[in-house]
Amino acid sequence: MDPRTRDVAVTGVGLLSPAGTCPDSTWATLLRGVSVARPDPVLAGLRTDFSCAVPDFAVRALLGHATARRMDPYSQMAVVAARQAVDDAGLDPARWRGDRVAVVLGVGSNSLHSYEEPFRLLSENRGDRVSPYQVTRSVPNMAAAEVALDLGAHGVNFTTSSACASGATALGTALDLLRAGRCDIVLAGGSESARSRMTTTCFGQMRAMSARRADPATASRPFDVERDGFVPGEGAAVMVLERSEDAHRRNAAVRGYLAGYGASADAHHPAAPHPEARGAEAAVLAALEDAGCTADDVDHVNAHATSTPLNDVTEARMLRRLFRHDPPVTANKSVIGHALGAAGAIEAVLTVLSLQHRTIPPTANLRRQEPGAELDVVTGAPRTVRMRTALSTSFGFGGQNTALVLRAP
Numbered sequence: 001m002d003p004r005t006r007d008v009a010v011t012g013v014g015l016l017s018p019a020g021t022c023p024d025s026t027w028a029t030l031l032r033g034v035s036v037a038r039p040d041p042v043l044a045g046l047r048t049d050f051s052c053a054v055p056d057f058a059v060r061a062l063l064g065h066a067t068a069r070r071m072d073p074y075s076q077m078a079v080v081a082a083r084q085a086v087d088d089a090g091l092d093p094a095r096w097r098g099d100r101v102a103v104v105l106g107v108g109s110n111s112l113h114s115y116e117e118p119f120r121l122l123s124e125n126r127g128d129r130v131s132p133y134q135v136t137r138s139v140p141n142m143a144a145a146e147v148a149l150d151l152g153a154h155g156v157n158f159t160t161s162s163a164c165a166s167g168a169t170a171l172g173t174a175l176d177l178l179r180a181g182r183c184d185i186v187l188a189g190g191s192e193s194a195r196s197r198m199t200t201t202c203f204g205q206m207r208a209m210s211a212r213r214a215d216p217a218t219a220s221r222p223f224d225v226e227r228d229g230f231v232p233g234e235g236a237a238v239m240v241l242e243r244s245e246d247a248h249r250r251n252a253a254v255r256g257y258l259a260g261y262g263a264s265a266d267a268h269h270p271a272a273p274h275p276e277a278r279g280a281e282a283a284v285l286a287a288l289e290d291a292g293c294t295a296d297d298v299d300h301v302n303a304h305a306t307s308t309p310l311n312d313v314t315e316a317r318m319l320r321r322l323f324r325h326d327p328p329v330t331a332n333k334s335v336i337g338h339a340l341g342a343a344g345a346i347e348a349v350l351t352v353l354s355l356q357h358r359t360i361p362p363t364a365n366l367r368r369q370e371p372g373a374e375l376d377v378v379t380g381a382p383r384t385v386r387m388r389t390a391l392s393t394s395f396g397f398g399g400q401n402t403a404l405v406l407r408a409p
Helices: 023-032 059-063 065-069 073-088 116-123 134-138 142-151 166-179 197-205 244-249 278-290 309-322 340-357
Strands: 008-016 101-106 157-160 185-193 234-243 256-265 300-302 389-396 400-407
Touching (some): 023 340, 059 065, 101 166, 142 157, 166 256, 166 340, 166 400, 185 340, 234 244, 234 340, 256 278, 340 400
Parallel strands (some): 101 157, 300 389
Antiparallel strands (some): 008 256
């Protein structure tokens, strides 16, 4: 059997990122290859007091005051991205069969954005003043629940939580659901924001975030020898996924195909990656096998590349070991920061756009790579490449690894 018959079609994409509030604006900013990190008043006074924030996100105008008020940012962004994706796919929620529409979104952890005031109220013995919305604002499943409420999707509905691999895990799970026939359409992706004071403080205590306060725009340095941690980011990305035959039957415009999914666990350390990236390698090989291709078929890699000292060098050595033909690599977090559980979904959408445009966005702030771990990282300017197959990698704390293979339309 031709393995491509197992591919699922990407018929719509929605994207909110620090580079823009839709796929087109995000893509245009990515092509400039300059970080959008700026001082962030929300994080003032912290070791990392800068971030990559979604610009001009007029959430009340988009969702209405009452709806926006009951949600934290991760749910707000998920709903807006899902609306974009459904519109891009040419689907009408008023006319689809809702019980066959699934929602699977990656969210790394509870949202902490609105908890600072409740913590203060509790410390003052004023717990009776805590908002009744607090639980439904913050629990991870509400990203998927709010999308279902907004669009009338009555099918399978849940979130995946595999740390910074969550969004990619959601896409892989959606692929499996469609192949199993459990739904006909999946709205899949991820949404999260690292721009909370507690989140930033905790990662700062781990020395996982950059502390380059004097020059935030150069702080995220994936694969660079002087990297010192990631930059907090945020965003949401949603794909509309359908079985290829269903997409073709309704004459949908196909942006690309999700062809393979692989996942693994390092079972090595709570936070540090396996020193030889054996779990990451296993996930990549599983994704390639699932897509019916080999390492030699990969024309481009969108790397996880967080700009942390341990992750980047282990990932680079793994990619060198697997891909002897040295495919061009990009690291989107250098421009848009790290959106935690949403990052894998954001990067998967950007990989689809790369395949569509036959163009790889440049990596920012890379001056010198680790000796012995050099890759063909695209820098300086976009690179036009004939591409058929691309790989997107995502790795998370706990040693959770996810890899996705995507194909051009």
